[in-house]
Amino acid sequence: MEVAENIAGIKKQLPQDVTLVAVSKFKPAELIMEAYNTGHRDFGENYVQELADKYEQLPKDIRWHFIGHLQSNKVKYIAPFVYLIQGVDSFKLLVEINKQAQKNNRIINCLLQLHIAVEETKFGLSLDECRDIFKNGSLSELKNVKVCGLMAMASNTADEAHVKGEYAVLNAFRHDLKADGYDLEIASYGMSGDYHLAIECGSNMVRIGSSIFGERH
Numbered sequence: 001m002e003v004a005e006n007i008a009g010i011k012k013q014l015p016q017d018v019t020l021v022a023v024s025k026f027k028p029a030e031l032i033m034e035a036y037n038t039g040h041r042d043f044g045e046n047y048v049q050e051l052a053d054k055y056e057q058l059p060k061d062i063r064w065h066f067i068g069h070l071q072s073n074k075v076k077y078i079a080p081f082v083y084l085i086q087g088v089d090s091f092k093l094l095v096e097i098n099k100q101a102q103k104n105n106r107i108i109n110c111l112l113q114l115h116i117a118v119e120e121t122k123f124g125l126s127l128d129e130c131r132d133i134f135k136n137g138s139l140s141e142l143k144n145v146k147v148c149g150l151m152a153m154a155s156n157t158a159d160e161a162h163v164k165g166e167y168a169v170l171n172a173f174r175h176d177l178k179a180d181g182y183d184l185e186i187a188s189y190g191m192s193g194d195y196h197l198a199i200e201c202g203s204n205m206v207r208i209g210s211s212i213f214g215e216r217h
C-alpha cells in the first residue's frame with residue numbers, strides 16, 4: 001500500500017516527458033509487485049544475479065534497467081531480456097553487449113555512463129573518453145547495440161550548488177554532442193535525494209529507490 005502511494009506521489013510531481021525507473025535492489029518481489037500493480041513497468045537493479053532471479057520470478061512485461069557496474073563476463077546472463085543497460089563505461093563492454101545481443105537475436109539499448117562526481121569510487125567515462133566512443137567509427141559496426149543516451153551519478157553531497165554544477169556540465173555535454181550530430185534521447189540522472197534538481201538540469205529519466213521502497217539495509 002505504501003509503495004503504491006509513494007509511486008503515485010512521485011509520478012504526480014514528474015513532468016510528462018520524464019521516465020521513472022523504480023530502483024528495487026535488495027527489495028523483495030512482493031514489494032515490486034505492489035508497484036507493478038499500480039501499472040508501473042520500469043524497474044532498475046544493480047546486481048546481475050539478483051536481476052536474473054527477479055526476471056524469472058516476476059511478470060515478463062517488466063522493463064528491466066540494469067543500473068549497476070556491469071562486468072563483461074556477466075553480460076550473457078541479462079542479454080536475453082534486459083530492456084536498457086545504463087552505465088556502460090567502456091567500448092570493450094559495448095563490444096561484448098553487441099556480441100551477446102547478436103546471439104539473442106536482438107538489439108540492446110544502452111546508455112553511456114559519465115563520471116562527473118568528485119568521488120573516485122564512482123564508475124564512468126570522462127567526457128573525452130565518451131566523445132571518443134562516438135567519434136570512433138567502430139561504434140556503427142556494432143549493429144546489435146543502440147546507444148540512446150547518457151547516465152550519471154552526481155557527488156554524494158548536500159551542497160546543491162555543487163550537484164547542480166555537475167548536472168550542468170552533463171547537460172552542456174549532451175547539447176555539444178547534439179550539435180555534432182549525435183542526438184541522444186535519454187538523459188538519466190537524479191535519485192531520491194536530488195531528482196527535482198536533476199530535472200531542472202535537463203534529466204528525462206530518474207532512478208528512484210528509497211523514496212519508493214524505503215531505506216535499504
Ligand SMILES: *Cc1c(COP(=O)(O)O)cnc(C)c1O
Pocket residue numbers: 023025046067068153191192193207208209210211
Ligand atoms: C541505488 C541507486 C539509485 C537509487 O538510489 P536512491 O537514493 O535509493 O533513490 C539510483 N541509481 C543508481 C545507479 C543506484 O545504484
